[in-house]
Amino acid sequence: NAGVTQTPKFQVLKTGQSMTLQCAQDMNHNSMYWYRQDPGMGLRLIYYSASEGTTDKGEVPNGYNVSRLNKREFSLRLESAAPSQTSVYFCASQRGQGANEQFFGPGTRLTVL
Amino acid sequence: SQQGEEDPQASSIQEGENATMNCSYKTSINNLQWYRQNSGRGLVHLILIRSNEREKHSGRLRVTLDTSKKSSSLLITASRAADTASYFCATDSTTDSWGKLQFGAGTQVVVTP
Numbered sequence: 001n002a003g004v005t006q007t008p009k010f011q012v013l014k015t016g017q018s019m020t021l022q023c024a025q026d027m028n029h030n031s032m033y034w035y036r037q038d039p040g041m042g043l044r045l046i047y048y049s050a051s052e053g054t055t056d057k058g059e060v061p062n063g064y065n066v067s068r069l070n071k072r073e074f075s076l077r078l079e080s081a082a083p084s085q086t087s088v089y090f091c092a093s094q095r096g097q098g099a100n101e102q103f104f105g106p107g108t109r110l111t112v113l
Numbered sequence: 114s115q116q117g118e119e120d121p122q123a124s125s126i127q128e129g130e131n132a133t134m135n136c137s138y139k140t141s142i143n144n145l146q147w148y149r150q151n152s153g154r155g156l157v158h159l160i161l162i163r164s165n166e167r168e169k170h171s172g173r174l175r176v177t178l179d180t181s182k183k184s185s186s187l188l189i190t191a192s193r194a195a196d197t198a199s200y201f202c203a204t205d206s207t208t209d210s211w212g213k214l215q216f217g218a219g220t221q222v223v224v225t226p
Contacts, residue, residue, distance in 0.1 A: 004155070035216075042201055042216035043156070058213065090155055101146065102214065104155030 001026050004105035006091050012111045013081045021076040021108050023091030031094040032074035033058075033102065034066060036087040043090060049074055081112040119202055123221040132189040134220040136202030137182075143205040145178055146214065147187050150199045159187075159200075192224045 004025045013019055025032065030051045035043040045058030047066040055066050063085060065077045074093075078085060088109050092102040119136050126132055136145070144163045148156040162169045162178045162185065169176045175188040189196055199221045203214040 033213075040218060042203075042218045044216075045213055048213065092156075101158035101161060102156075104157070106155050107153075 003027065004091055004093055004103050006089075006105035006108050008108060009106065010109050012113065013078075014113050015082060017081050018077065018079050019081065019110075020078075021089055021091075021110075022073070023075065023105060024073045025091075025093040025103070026072065027093060027095075027103065028071070029093035029103070030071070030096050032068065033092040033094070034064075034074070034076045035090045035092065036060065036085075037090060037107075038087050046076065046089075081110075083112045086110060086112045119200070119217045119220040121220060122218070123223075125223045125225065126192055128192060128194055128224055128226050130192055130224075132192045132196065132222050132224070134187050134200055134222070136185045136187070136217055138185075138202075138204045138215075138217075139183065140204075141207040142180070143207055145176075145185050146203045146205070147174075147176060147185075148201045148203060148216075150201065150219070152198075156201065189222075192222075194224050194226050196222065197224045198222060 007022045033048045034046040044060050049055045049068040052071045067075045088107045090107050091105040094100050094102045146161045147159045150156045160171045162176050173190045178185045199219040201219045203216045
């Protein structure tokens with residue numbers, strides 16, 4: 001099992017450009033998440049999907065959109081990138097809501113110039 | 114604002130010593146989890162302690178939870194160079210009906226041979 005995979009690993013964008021970060025998991029998990037991690041801060045939740053067909057905003061959703069394409073895949077889209085979105089983005093999955101651990105992908109390091 | 118706050122922010126210890134880090138949080142929780150992040154990688158789940166538990170062990174890890182003080186500690190015994198990483202606590206708050214995790218800013222631990 002590959003676990004949680006993310007593409008791309010690195011990306012540089014110019015202000016105003018758009019892009020989609022891809023995430024897939026092969027553990028048959030119901031719930032998936034997108035976080036961003038900035039220096040000196042913990043992970044902040046951008047969007048999550050409790051189950052296939054549902055998505056909800058997290059703590060910092062502005063400037064982002066998501067799509068839960070199917071049970072395996074959960075993508076994060078930046079429509080018009082801004083320098084404030086320079087960060088490391090992590091996707092995670094969880095078997096179900098509640099007390100279960102989350103499994104993280106390797107991250108995408110995004111720089112917006 | 115951060116739900117979990119770890120201290121110290123950073124520590125440096127010798128191989129064989131014990132590493133201790135603390136986490137304080139603000140709201141009532143269902144459980145508290147600890148994660149490890151090696152440089153440039155995603156987070157890896159270490160241990161989960163439920164709100165009705167006071168202490169839990171897993172290998173060289175010992176976690177305590179004091180819900181009256183809203184705090185937890187993670188102890189790594191007989192540390193190794195491979196334990197060099199950032200450690201994050203994450204809380205599953207009872208005030209969040211869905212059970213999303215909130216992460217602290219992390220403690221960076223360096224273990225020198």
